Amino acid sequence: MTQQLMTLAELHADAVSAWFGSHKVLDQVSLVMPAGRVTALIGPSGCGKSTFLRILNRMHELVPGASLAGEVRLDGNDIYEPQRRVIDARRQIGMVFQKPNPFPAMSVYDNVVAGLKLTGVRVTRRERDDLVEECLTKAGLWREVRDRLRDPGGALSGGQQQRLCIGRALAVRPRVLLMDEPCSALDPTSTRRIEETIAELVTEVTIVIVTHNMQQAARVSDECAFFLAEHGSPGAIVEHGPTGSMFDSPQDQRTSDYVHGRFG
Numbered sequence: 001m002t003q004q005l006m007t008l009a010e011l012h013a014d015a016v017s018a019w020f021g022s023h024k025v026l027d028q029v030s031l032v033m034p035a036g037r038v039t040a041l042i043g044p045s046g047c048g049k050s051t052f053l054r055i056l057n058r059m060h061e062l063v064p065g066a067s068l069a070g071e072v073r074l075d076g077n078d079i080y081e082p083q084r085r086v087i088d089a090r091r092q093i094g095m096v097f098q099k100p101n102p103f104p105a106m107s108v109y110d111n112v113v114a115g116l117k118l119t120g121v122r123v124t125r126r127e128r129d130d131l132v133e134e135c136l137t138k139a140g141l142w143r144e145v146r147d148r149l150r151d152p153g154g155a156l157s158g159g160q161q162q163r164l165c166i167g168r169a170l171a172v173r174p175r176v177l178l179m180d181e182p183c184s185a186l187d188p189t190s191t192r193r194i195e196e197t198i199a200e201l202v203t204e205v206t207i208v209i210v211t212h213n214m215q216q217a218a219r220v221s222d223e224c225a226f227f228l229a230e231h232g233s234p235g236a237i238v239e240h241g242p243t244g245s246m247f248d249s250p251q252d253q254r255t256s257d258y259v260h261g262r263f264g
């Protein structure tokens with residue numbers, strides 16, 4: 001696979017609403033997630049952050065009874081257009097989950113290239129070797145595992161497994177990486193390592209991260225969107241903007257209360 005020089009991509013959600021059965025959980029959420037930036041989604045439990053994230057790469061529709069309205073555009077192209085294949089959206093917009101989920105019995109090497117087959121990308125052996133090194137380097141894991149490439153993915157530490165999952169996500173060359181609380185199962189050192197990796201990756205992939213950790217949002221993100229579902233109403237964005245302003249001079253009292261730990 002030749003190195004593709006991709007421009008950075010902007011992701012744009014427009015009036016996104018979501019339901020599980022008849023239960024509406026998101027109402028008219030619009031958000032621009034700028035190219036080459038880290039956007040953090042923050043807010044109390046149950047306000048719809050993960051649902052919104054899963055709508056951004058067409059995973060919400062995997063849940064039986066789930067539905068949605070609105071548009072999601074990647075560089076202007078609606079990922080929900082009927083003629084677009086679901087797999088294309090998921091290849092271009094990758095996801096890293098809360099709990100590291102490498103294939104535990106599969107080798108570190110095979111974990112990285114696992115997504116290629118699924119997305120129909122064919123590569124030579126030599127290209128595969130180069131790709132594994134490149135993606136593990138970008139994920140900040142290469143130096144730790146270059147002599148353990150044949151070990152099972154499940155033999156790595158939790159933090160290493162999460163970086164392996166980042167490497168696996170990068171191997172199909174996504175334009176956006178979605179991260180759903182990627183550090184919540186990790187110790188502080190591994191968390192710091194992932195945060196460094198995020199800072200390095202954002203020069204080539206747009207990142208959207210859900211986090212409950214306000215210090216983390218402040219450290220890693222350029223922009224923040226504060227979600228809230230008040231009094232049983234569906235989740236909506238109260239306020240969004242540059243992270244510095246959201247923390248230092250929020251416009252809405254509820255944002256101020258949340259980012260300063262007064263509720264949630």
Ligand SMILES: Nc1ncnc2c1ncn2[C@@H]1O[C@H](COP(=O)(O)OP(=O)(O)OP(=O)(O)O)[C@@H](O)[C@H]1O
Pocket residue numbers: 020025043044045046047048049050051052063
């Ligand atoms: N598979 C599902 N089936 C039915 N309802 C669901 C499902 N997943 C989420 N919900 C509901 O949708 C709402 C939003 O949930 P979601 O997980 O998106 O919130 P969240 O802000 O990410 O929460 P948390 O921070 O706790 O992960 C909640 O009321 C939740 O109970």
